[in-house]
Amino acid sequence: MTGFRRQLAILCLACCPLVCGIDVRGDDAAAPAAVESLIDQLNDPAFETRDAAEEALVRKGADAVESLVDAARHRGPEVALRAVSILERIFQTDEEAAGDAAEVALESLRRADRAPIVDAATRALAGNHEIRERRAVAAIRKLGGRVEYGIDENATMMVQNLAGNQFQTAPVQEIKTIWLTRGWTGGEEGLRHLRRLTHVSSVNIYHIAGSGVSREAVEALAADLQGLQVVRRGNASLGIKHLPIGTNVCRVSEVVDGGAAEKAGVVAGDIIVQIDETTIEKFDDLVSELKNYEPGQEAVLKVIRNGQFRSIPVELGGWDNVSAVPAMRDPFGNPIPRK
Known part of the structure; x- marks a missing residue:
């Protein structure tokens, strides 16, 4: 077969489905119909x-989500509730x-106009809040945010030592601090x-x-999440607690x-x-003055230590250089699971 005939044969094979009216889209075209x-x-x-x-439907995963939402909004009560249940399993x-x-x-269905669907979606999200937290923290960190855990003073859990012969109560960690710094993307x-x-x-x-986030956006976030307190800082960090x-x-x-520090x-x-030349009377004065500095700048602190004045040169850092809260451990030395 000459080169021309070979190319012609290939072209004919490529065009044949179109000429013959054959649908070559395969499973992609059939997918929505199969889900329905x-x-x-x-x-x-x-x-x-x-x-x-x-x-x-669970196995179809993301490909089934849009149709399941439509079913939850518009199908009969039994199918609608089953659709929410399937969405929870996919989640x-x-x-x-x-x-x-x-x-x-599921978040969108919490705003649906069918009360049973709203209730079902709300229960699905609330019942899986630990999964939501884990995925949210991973996403926040991926975008350059920093999440720190501390002790939840209102919760304890039973822990077992490595030998398996002792039990003791231990505190549980929960999210205490979220940082949106210059590294936030x-x-x-x-x-x-x-x-x-x-x-x-x-x-x-x-x-x-x-950080690229406006004051108004953070205030709106704080209004949406109960218990969230906003702390504003400049770029430079001294690295102290007062x-x-x-x-x-x-x-x-x-x-x-x-x-x-x-x-x-x-x-x-x-x-x-x-x-430097600015008098500091309280911690808020220091916070306000540090907004005039950038990481890497040098400043001189005047401090009182044991009744005597000292001058301490310091190179200011950024917030990304501040160590995260260390992981807590129980009395046996085992890591404490986070809440």
């Missing part, structure tokens, strides 16, 4: 048929894209992942200048591991009275 057929079977009188259809799967799509779908759209944290309480969100003793004292209660030699108990 399975949803129809959710109302079949035979339990085996309904059960098989449900399992098939629980390990497949990330399918789980995320199902979660968004999610913009205001990324705040939707923080809204997934519906079961957190008493959380500080550190809103750092240059002890509010008296109204005119900025006393250091703790220096953060790896922070600028620790590197410069600031210690717990120091009273900061000046940074």
Whole structure:
């Protein structure tokens, strides 16, 4: 066969389906119809048929989500509730894209105009809040946010030592701090992942200048999530915690591991009275003045230590350089599971 004839044969084979009217789209074209057929079977009188259809829809994952939402909104009561149940099962799967799509779908159904569907979707999300938290934290960190855990003072759990012969109560960790720094790449759209944290309480969100998120957006987020407190800071970090003793004292209660203050030699108990030429009377004064600095800039702190004045040069850091809260351990040395 000559080269021309070979090319002609290939062209004919390629065009043949079009000439003959053959649909070569295959499963992609049939997929929506197949999903709708399975949803129809959710109302079949035979339990085996309904059960098989449900399992098939779960396996289809993200491809079935849109049709399941439509079924929950517009089909009969039994099919609608089964559609919500299937969305919950898809949400629980390990497949990330399918789980995320199902979660968004369940959130949308919480605003549906059918009370039973709203209730079912709300229960599905509330009953899987630990999955939501885990995925939300992963998404926040992927976008450059920082999530820190601390001890939940209102919760304990029983733990067993490695030998398996002792039990003891131990505290549980929960989210305490979320940081939006210059490293945040999610913009205001990324705040939707923080809204997934519906079961957190008493959380500080550190809103750092240059994060790309407006003050109004963070305030709206705080209004949506009960217990969320917004803490605003400039770009530069000193890396201290303060002890509010008296109204005119900025006393250091703790220096953060790896922070600028620790590197410069600031210690717990120091009273900061000046940074460069600016007098510091209380911690808020220091916070306000640090907004005029950038990471890497040098400043001189004047502190009172053991009744004597000291001048301490310090190179200010950024918030990404501040150490995260260390993982807590129980009395046996085992890591404490987070809440």
